[in-house]
Amino acid sequence: MSAEIQNELVLKADDVVAGYGDAEILHGVSMDLRAGEMLAIVGPNGAGKSTLLKVLAGTLPRRRGTVELFGRPLESYDRRSLATVVATVAQENSIAFQFSVLEAVLMGRAPHLGAFHFETRRDLEIAHSALEHFDLLALARRPIQELSGGERKRVFLARALAQEAKIALLDEPTAFLDLKHVADIFFRFRTLCAERGMAVVATLHDLNAAALYADRVLLMKDGAAIACGSAEAVFTEQNLRAVYETDVYVGRNPLSGALAILPIAHRG
Amino acid sequence: MNAARSAEGAIKRGAKGESKIDLDAFEGAYLTRSRMMLCLSILAIALIICLLVAASFGSVAVSMIRAFSDASSPDHAIFFGVRLPRVLMGAVVGAVLASAGVALQALVRNPLAEGGILGISGGAALGAILALVFLSTSPISDAIVPIIAFGSALIATVAVYRLALLDGRLEPFTLLLIGVIFNAFWGAAIMLVNSVVNFYYAHNILFWLMGSLESPSYREVEIVGTLATIGFLMLMFRARDMNLLSLGDEAAAEMGVEVDRLRREIFFATSVMIGAAVSVSGIISFVGLIVPHVLRLALGSDHRLLLPASLLGGAAFMIIADLVARVAIAPAEIPVGAITALCGGPFFIYMLRRQGRRPFAL
Numbered sequence: 158m159s160a161e162i163q164n165e166l167v168l169k170a171d172d173v174v175a176g177y178g179d180a181e182i183l184h185g186v187s188m189d190l191r192a193g194e195m196l197a198i199v200g201p202n203g204a205g206k207s208t209l210l211k212v213l214a215g216t217l218p219r220r221r222g223t224v225e226l227f228g229r230p231l232e233s234y235d236r237r238s239l240a241t242v243v244a245t246v247a248q249e250n251s252i253a254f255q256f257s258v259l260e261a262v263l264m265g266r267a268p269h270l271g272a273f274h275f276e277t278r279r280d281l282e283i284a285h286s287a288l289e290h291f292d293l294l295a296l297a298r299r300p301i302q303e304l305s306g307g308e309r310k311r312v313f314l315a316r317a318l319a320q321e322a323k324i325a326l327l328d329e330p331t332a333f334l335d336l337k338h339v340a341d342i343f344f345r346f347r348t349l350c351a352e353r354g355m356a357v358v359a360t361l362h363d364l365n366a367a368a369l370y371a372d373r374v375l376l377m378k379d380g381a382a383i384a385c386g387s388a389e390a391v392f393t394e395q396n397l398r399a400v401y402e403t404d405v406y407v408g409r410n411p412l413s414g415a416l417a418i419l420p421i422a423h424r425g
Numbered sequence: 426m427n428a429a430r431s432a433e434g435a436i437k438r439g440a441k442g443e444s445k446i447d448l449d450a451f452e453g454a455y456l457t458r459s460r461m462m463l464c465l466s467i468l469a470i471a472l473i474i475c476l477l478v479a480a481s482f483g484s485v486a487v488s489m490i491r492a493f494s495d496a497s498s499p500d501h502a503i504f505f506g507v508r509l510p511r512v513l514m515g516a517v518v519g520a521v522l523a524s525a526g527v528a529l530q531a532l533v534r535n536p537l538a539e540g541g542i543l544g545i546s547g548g549a550a551l552g553a554i555l556a557l558v559f560l561s562t563s564p565i566s567d568a569i570v571p572i573i574a575f576g577s578a579l580i581a582t583v584a585v586y587r588l589a590l591l592d593g594r595l596e597p598f599t600l601l602l603i604g605v606i607f608n609a610f611w612g613a614a615i616m617l618v619n620s621v622v623n624f625y626y627a628h629n630i631l632f633w634l635m636g637s638l639e640s641p642s643y644r645e646v647e648i649v650g651t652l653a654t655i656g657f658l659m660l661m662f663r664a665r666d667m668n669l670l671s672l673g674d675e676a677a678a679e680m681g682v683e684v685d686r687l688r689r690e691i692f693f694a695t696s697v698m699i700g701a702a703v704s705v706s707g708i709i710s711f712v713g714l715i716v717p718h719v720l721r722l723a724l725g726s727d728h729r730l731l732l733p734a735s736l737l738g739g740a741a742f743m744i745i746a747d748l749v750a751r752v753a754i755a756p757a758e759i760p761v762g763a764i765t766a767l768c769g770g771p772f773f774i775y776m777l778r779r780q781g782r783r784p785f786a787l
Binding site for chain 2: 214215216236237238239240241243244245247250251252253254255256257258259260263264265267268270272273275276278281282284285286294297298320
């Protein structure tokens with residue numbers, strides 16, 4: 158992938174204000190995203206991370222501000238064409254009725270198919286590749302209800318991959334997963350960023366994971382962006398203390414040299 | 426489009442320029458055209474057999490040979506004048522109730538939803554009864570009754586859906602409770618009408634409450650069949666979107682479905698269908714529950730197959746239920762709605778208990 162495509166600006170949000178009902182959650186957030194990049198959104202509970210993702214996914218209307226995808230305003234996309242550009246995986250996923258893993262992943266092809274079209278060989282190959290990418294081939298025939306939490310999460314990520322969108326919006330993709338699966342999922346998305354120029358936005362609670370895997374981090378608090386940039390620049394003791402209202406230690410992992418962030422517990 | 430190209434690239438690289446991915450392992454785990462055709466053909470054959478069996482049995486023995494060869498024989502009159510329209514009407518009503526049940530279940534993401542249980546049929550019945558009482562002298566009353574039944578079914582559908590929605594969430598038990606209350610309400614309203622109108626209508630009204638397929642005309646079959654076809658085709662166009670809806674409203678929207686529009690179309694189509702069915706047969710409950718459940722277990726949940734399969738399966742089921750209604754205590758008759766409710770009640774409780782263990786899953 159050429160450097161030019163890698164750096165293409167795929168998403169730009171400017172001064173976004175949004176909320177639910179009477180409550181205004183986001184008070185003017187701006188951000189951008191480039192092809193091949195992984196951006197982590199971090200911040201305390203209620204900072205507006207998920208709300209920002211919903212605005213970017215086009216499911217929550219903005220009250221002010223602009224969002225542009227590939228240089229075009231978000232509003233100029235209809236639902237279906239938006240789904241071919243942006244794939245979203247929510248924090249919690251459920252599926253009513255019994256579908257096989259393969260059927261759920263093939264649902265990702267829906268934005269590309271007409272009402273009466275059956276999946277073609279190409280759609281199946283894309284689903285195959287998505288299943289393979291998340292190590293789900295052996296489970297393809299199993300009903301989703303029978304899978305463990307981690308496996309199920311991977312099914313929905315594979316479904317998003319089968320959508321072949323260039324932008325993936327992931328809300329807490331690693332919540333409730335164990336260490337191995339966290340590492341695994343980030344590794345797989347890093348591969349997609351590098352090989353396919355996919356741009357990923359993920360909300361995260363785990364600051365260490367954000368520092369380790371993301372190219373850039375966006376630190377949010379109370380519906381505003383506090384800082385954005387490399388983990389080294391954003392995760393300073395000063396910034397984190399201000400945002401999380403607790404003392405933290407920022408150091409280095411002696412083995413990998415990666416940023417290590419630990420709370421400083423004050424015990425009696 | 427770049428992602429598409431590189432995805433293809435990834436596949437090709439693994440297979441030396443030619444895609445040779447082994448897809449055999451996927452066989453049977455997703456819906457193909459040939460599997461759909463096979464399943465629907467089998468169901469169609471089963472339906473034809475049910476049609477023939479039901480048309481040849483009844484409280485009076487009829488010689489099929491004489492019915493076809495001698496147009497002046499009583500056999501001919503019974504077969505073509507009474508039995509055939511009734512069997513055809515049973516097929517249409519069963520097809521409508523089962524396929525509308527599938528769509529309502531997709532809408533509320535719950536296999537326990539059904540026109541009768543949610544009180545939609547009851548609303549349609551009240552509308553139909555009022556139309557019958559006040560407009561029966563009108564020259565076009567046989568067309569007006571289904572239309573008014575449709576209108577009241579639509580009001581009932583939207584009302585039950587909106588009332589069950591709490592903070593944007595559709596809780597299964599709230600939905601079912603609202604259905605129970607709606608049914609009690611419509612039943613009471615119908616009884617109220619029953620006690621103020623004269624005796625001639627009162628007999629008819631009892632028939633509405635307990636669903637029956639007594640003596641339909643070919644013209645009625647035609648009207649209901651046409652309305653049912655319109656509703657069913659609308660649903661078929663949205664079958665794939667109904668699959669996506671099972672991921673939730675928000676996820677479906679993120680995958681390209683105009684959820685509000687889909688919801689309105691399901692409201693409209695199911696109301697047309699249920700209104701049409703109720704206007705000729707009264708309230709027949711549980712068909713839309715039993716048939717989709719059995720077919721989902723046998724064929725999977727893909728609505729592209731489940732909808733037409735329920736159409737055929739519902740028709741076959743209703744024909745057999747009505748055959749039982751006709752011959753079980755011949756020459757007297759059991760209302761067919763009683764047969765379906767006698768089977769459906771225990772079935773519903775079984776499903777409810779099962780679902781209690783695993784909410785949202787079947």
